[in-house]
Amino acid sequence: MIAAHLPVLVVLLPLFGGLLAALSRHNEAAFWIALVASIATLAAAAALAGQVMAGGPISYRIGGWDPALGIEYRIDAVSAPILLLVAAMGVAAIVYARRSVTVEIIPERVAWYYTMMLICLAGLLGMAASGDAFNIFVFLEISSLSTYTLIALGRDRRALLAAYQYLIVGTIGATFYVIGVGLLYLSTGTLNFGLIVERLPEITSPRALIAAEAFIVVGIALKLALFPLHAWLPNAYAYAPSSATALLASTATKVAVYLLARYLFAVFGIQRSVGPISVADALMALSLLAMFAASLAAIFQNDIKRLLAFSSVAQIGYITLGLAIANEAGVTGAFLHIMNHALMKGAAFMAIGAILISAGSSKLDELAGIGRTMPVAAGALTVAGLALIGVPGTSGFVSKWYLVLGAIEAGRLWLAILIVASSVLAVLYVGRILEVIWFREPAKRSLEAQAVPLSLLAPTLVLAALTIWFGLDAGFPVELASSAAKALLGVSKGALP
Amino acid sequence: MTGMLLSGEASLALALVIPALAALAIIALARHPNLREAATLVAALALFIVVVDLLTGVLAGARPALELAHLAPGLSIALHVDPLGMLFTAIAATLWVANSVYSIGYMRGNDEPRQTTFYACFAIAIFATMGLALAGNLLTLFLFYEILSLSTYPLVTLKRSREAMRAGRIYLLTLIGASMILLLPAIIWTYAISGTLDFAPGGFLAGRVGPEAMAVLLGLYVFGAAKAAVMPLHRWLPNAMVAPTPVSALLHAVAVVKAGVFTILKVVVSVFGIETLQTTGSSAWLVYVAGFTIIAASFVALSADDLKRRLAYSTVSQLSYIVMAAALATPLAVIGAALHIAAHAVSKITLFFAAGSVYTAEHVTKVSAMDGIGRRMPWTMAAFTIGALSMIGLPPTAGFLGKWFMLGAAGGAANWFAVGVIIVSTVLNAAYFLPIIFRAFMKPANGPVREAPLAMVVALTATAAGTILLFLLPDIPLRLARAMVGV
Structure with a gap:
């Protein structure tokens, strides 16, 4: 009975959890509500993923209305991994938040903070679960509004400006x-994805559709921080509370990428030309710019949170590049990197969050030698950094493998070389962090750093361990990603003339 | 019957497990220096025994394999020993024993800081070398290649001085940069055109790619494996000389540069296949690049006054012998290349041991300050002489063997450029090594006889003896080298 309603439960569980947390007005109770709700959500997402892998796409009609009138939720091989990822990162961020909020959030606001985390999760999951273009807009706004609040709850005054x-x-x-x-x-005449795709061939004048595509793609590109629309991201990540940064960095942009892939492959057709260049070429150019420009910017940051934020813009470039390559290996690489980057960046932001809480700074020059006083957090940061470079043995290597393979199979050796060349820039910005935290004489702040509690380190370590695990045995993520790629490419028959 | 004590799979697993456990034990014993060094020695000896056992099996024809992890469909991390890999494994495992003994003398004699880091990273580097040498496919080789780069970075920067950190940055950026930008695309390209990464005797690229593309692919491999220090990607090696001598020995003899030339030789033999390269002529250009490196590096060595710098450029030059022989792509040439990996390892480690011994006892680093040093440190400089003779390629030392085969191969292939390079460089080698020996023994001594600590003298005497033994009893490396090309 419950199984039949999973597609909607995966959104409702965090939504009602958020409501309960708000009503509880009690910090400790709010945490437990958030934890239980997020774990239940994860269970629902996992069950959905299992159903989709075993039996194909699931369609769920809200209230039993026909899709032409009502809202359809549709879970398929493309959305299932995203749901699973968002739900899993939600659990990790909430476990992490238990201790980090005591330092970073004013006590009276802690319950609200958990509320916003859950509502943000509900919004993101809704964007991935819904098959209705307008319903997705509603969830987009839900997730965005809660995100503004999450960022603004940061103690640093600059958090307000960033929000x-x-x-x-x-x-x-x-x-x-x-x-x-x-x-x-x-x-x-419809908002349902499936019906839109059905009716597209009947459209005689595509001009309105081209305008629709332009508006939709730009709107999503802002949300996913596609270069050059990324300017909001570094400040938001840098000044938000640590657990919010970890949650946003590993889920919000990823859901937006998912949405972009949905629209480009299933609705508009990625190989279609607008004027002299195709959508894929434009996306490729922007992705390459992101990879190089944002990585270069990351090299010159002193605040590690900002550095990691610029790195996120660059890594998102890898993901969109994989979509732009638009063959099976490339799109598999993109979806793999959606998952792998979420894990590694989650681990990185959690690790630097632990350091920030303990040593009181996330500035590179004040954290010299922190590896000696906080070896576990610094170790997790190191693992995440190596994965950002794409060192073999980490999950980042596997994503890169598929991206480069996609480029070579598309007959573009130059693109393959550019992909790997940009990871050398990652060597520079990660190398700077590692050199300072491990090889310098400890600075004053580093020596005064206190040990951090296990509840902060446990989710950090789990994400770091998964980063290595999926670098050595990537069977599970590769299966998810390649099913997503096959599903996307299977429907990508150029819906528009 | 293979005559092995352990099963082949167990030996392969132990070859990785022993150095990995050693690294953990060393870190755990950081506060007990004697136990810590004991852990290194015990591990080195244990690994040596395991490798000898594996060698027995390989010589008897066994080729054990072991899958470590299944990464993704078509991609696995797996070990599969072959004769060339066995040769490199045996060299590295043997020299780890010698280097461990020497290190104890050197690190304590010079009161070096961060000794736990040194021994632990050294053990991880050995772990990586074992994995690289025994790798069954290109992906596994690449994985361990990168672990080797990362694990040796803390060693190059061991002194933590501004100069050391700078050298470390050059080291890491050159090696990781080249491997990412060139080696990784080469491997993925190979996978894209052939659908496999598993090493196979005779290679697996024949007929799958045109001669020009094959030449480009070979170039990606050769420069991607920047550990082989083919010009212009050689600068990291002289820069890394800032590290303590046992680290230099690791870089030059035991693991790092050997990993580079091993990768190139392995790719030539087991990915391209020498017959394929012969028929397509795709490796002809590399003879010239390697030949240029041999001669140019020798000239730099000739003008270097700093002893370690001279040795570093000598290494750059010697490595390109191996690359040039691989590029000649005849059975005789690659046999010579394989033998030269062994010969250069044992002789260069002797030279570095001697240089470190002179530094420890007298704090002399310049060639011009070595007058009469041979009269004061007879053991050290006798060993140095043997190492130098081997570099020049004179009997009765190991260096003669490889050169003999390579010269024969170059002549047999009527490649007069290669013949000329070998002859000219031999003269140059003599020109930069013999004056050191002359100074050391012929100029008057300016002090009493005083050798370095016993552990160091024992180690360098052993490797010098090994340099001669390898000439007198070349049976095992020769059998492995022949088995590599199936003759």
Whole structure:
């Protein structure tokens, strides 16, 4: 009985959990509510993934209404891994938050903080579960609004400015998206993805659709921080509370990438030309710019959180590049990197969060020799850093393998060389961190750093361990990613003329 | 019957497990220096026994394999010993014993800091070398190649001085950069065109790719394996001389540069296949690049006054012998290349041991300050002389063997450029090694006889003896080298 309603439960569990946490008004109770809700969500997502892998896509009609009128939730090989990832990272971030909020959040706001985390999760999961373009807009706004709050709850005053900056940009993005959806509705008369795809061949004048595509892609690109629309991200990640940064970095941009893939492959067709260049070529150019420009920017950051944020922009470039390569290996690489990057960046932000809580700084020059006083957190940061480079034995290597393989199979050796060349920039920014934290004489702050509690380190270590595990035995993520790639490419028959 | 005590799979697993456990034990025993060094020695001896056992099996024809992890469909991390890998394994395991004994004398004699880091990273580097030498496919080789780069970075920067950190940055960026930008695409390209990464005797690329593309692919491998220090990617090696001598020995003899030339030789023999390279002529260009490196590096060595710098450029030059022989791609040439890996390892470690011994006893680092040093440190400089003769390629030393085969191969292939390079470089080698020996023994001594600590003298005497023994009893490496090409 419950199994039949899983597609909607995966969204409702965190949504109602958030409501309960808000009503509880009690920090400890809110934590347990959040933990139970997020674990239940993870169980639902895992069950859904199992069902999809075994029996193909699941369609769920809200209230039993026909998709033409009502809202359809559709879980398939593309969305199932995203749901699983978001739900899993939600659990990790909430476990981590238990201790980090005591330092980073004013006590009266802790219950609200958990509420916002759960509502943000509900929004992100809804974006992945829903098969309705407008319903996705609603969830996009739910996740964005809760994200602004999460960022603004940071103790640093600059967090307010960062949240405000993101609020403006995010609102513009959402507006673009909803205008695009409106145009799409005008052309096709439906909001359901499946029906849109069915009706597209009947459209005689594609001009409105081209406008719809432009608005939708730009709207999503803002949310996923696609270069050059990434300016909001570094501040938001740097000044948000540590657990919020870990959650956002590993889920929010990833869901947006998923949405981009959905629209480009299933609706608009990625190989279609707009003017002289194809969508894929444009996306490839922007991805390469992201990989190089953001990595270069990362090299010159002093605040490790900001450095990791710029690295995120670059790593998102890898993911969108994989989509732009648009063959099976490339898209598999993109989906693999969605998952692998979430794990490694989650571990990195959690590790630097633990260091920030203990040593009181995330500035590189003040953390010299921190590896000696906080070996576990520094070790997790090291593992995550090696994965960002793509050292073999870490999950980052596997993603890169598929991306480069995709480039070579597409007959573009130059692209393969560019992909690996940009990871040398990662050697530079990761190398700087590692040199300072391990090889310098300890600075004052490093010597005064206190040991951090296990509840902070446990989720950090689990993510770091998974980063290595999926670097040595990647069977599970590769299976998820390649099913997603096959599903996307299977429907990518160029829906538009 | 293979005459092995352990099963082949067990030997392969132990070859990785022993150095890995050693690293953990060394870290755990950080506060007990004597026990810590005992752990290194016990592990080195245990590994040596395991490797000898494996060698017995390989000589009897066994080729054990072991899958460590299944990464993804079509990609696995697996070991599969072959004669060339066995040769490298045996060299590294043997020299770990010698280097451990020497290190104890050197590190304590010079009161070096961060000795736990040194022994632990050294053990991890041996772990990586074992995995690399025994790798059954390109992916596994690449994995351990990168672990080797990363684990030796803390060793190159062991002094933590500004100069050491700079050298470390050059070291890591060159090695990791080249391997990422060139070696990794080469491997993935190989996978894309052949659908496999498993090493196979005779190679597996024949007919799958055109001669020009094959030449490009070979170039990606050769420069991607920057540990082989083929010019222009050789600068990291002289820079890394800032590290303590046992680290230099690791870089030059035991593991790092050997991992580079091993990778190239392995790829030539077991990925491209020498017959394929012969028929396509895809490796002809490499003879010239390697030949240039041999001569140019020798000239730099000739003008270097710093002893370790001279030795470093000598290494750059000697490595390219191996690369040039691989590029000639005849059975005789690759046999010579394999033998030269062994010969250069044992002779170069002797030279570095001697240089470190002179430094420890007298704090002399310049060639110009070595007048009469042979009269004061007779054991050390006698060993140095043997190592130098081997570098020049004179009997009765190991260096003669490989050169003999390579010269024969170059002549047999009527490649007069290669013949000329070998002859000219032999003269140059003599020109930069003999004056050191002359100074050391012919100039008057300016002090009493005083050798380095006993552990160091024992180690360098042993490797010098090994240099001569390898000439007198070349049976085992020769059999392995022949088995590599199936003659």
